[in-house]
Amino acid sequence: MQASAILIVIMAVLFACGVYAMLERSLTRVLIGFLLLGNAANLLLLIVMGAPGVAPFFGSADPADMSDPLPQALTLTAIVITFAVSAFLLALIYRSWQLGQADTVEDDEADAAVRARATQAEESMDDETGIEDEDDDATSDFVGVDTAPITVLSSRDVPGVRDDAPVDEADRPRGGEDA
Secondary structure (H helix, E strand, O other): OOOOHHHHHHHHHHHHHHHHHHOOOEHHHHHHHHHHHHHHHHHHHHHHHOOOOEOOOOOOOOHHHEOOHHHHHHHHHHHHHHHHHHHHHHHHHHHHHHHHOOOEOOOOHHHHHHHHHHHHHHHHHHHHHOOOOOOOOOEOOOOOOEOOOOOOOOHHHOOOOOOOOOOOOOOOOOOOOOO
16 A cells, blocks of 8 residues: 555644744644644654554464554554643643733743853954965865874884884784874
């Protein structure tokens, strides 16, 4: 049995609307988004389940005609998880409404301080880096990191090895690796 294209489109729309609603600052919209995501997950499991078949506990049926019990168990688990998180979000919304007569999450002093530090760090990084010359080979895309070309070490660069002593190639450190 092929999955219905209509079910796949409905599932995709539910996922998209659920994610969009969860990105809002209103707790009620977060709850609605979570419920949409839960229903989309259940629909996904329904699509994955495939054709309905005979219950697996009937011994006389051919195993090819039996339905897979795993998606059914996962759907029941998803329903229970959605119910529990929805109850928690409803309690959170109710408490928020009791305290502030609103269900929107506002920025506090810590959020404002983090935003100010991030903006200040971005501005200072822009001032420090500036515009790089295109022909400068000693810089990389990483801010404040200079790269050096890989060099081949000779025996005089390895501490404890004399120039006249033979050096085993397996023991010689490589140019780009940490020794």
